[in-house]
Amino acid sequence: TEEFKRDAIALVDSSGKTVTAVARELGISSESLRGWYRKAKADRGEGQSGELASAEREELQRLRKENREQQQTIEILKK
Structure with a gap:
C-alpha cells in the first residue's frame, strides 16, 4: 500500500x-x-539532476500525448 x-x-x-x-x-x-x-x-x-518529480512525469506524458494527437490532426489536414 x-x-x-x-x-x-x-x-x-x-x-x-x-x-x-x-x-x-x-x-x-x-x-x-x-x-x-x-x-x-x-x-x-x-x-x-535530470530526475523528474511525479507531477512533472505526468505532465510530460500528457504533453507528449497531446503532441501526438496534434501531429495526427496536421497529417489528416494535409491530405
Whole structure:
C-alpha cells in the first residue's frame, strides 16, 4: 500500500541503514524499495539532476500525448 511505502521510505531515512538492509528486514525486494526511495526523493526535489518529480512525469506524458494527437490532426489536414 502507499502507507507501507511511505513507512519503508521513512525507515530508510531515519534508521541510517542501507536500503538493502531495510528491505531485508521488511521482507521486500531491495530493488522495489530503492525505486520507491528514488521516486520519493525526486518528488521532494532531492533527486539527482535530470530526475523528474511525479507531477512533472505526468505532465510530460500528457504533453507528449497531446503532441501526438496534434501531429495526427496536421497529417489528416494535409491530405
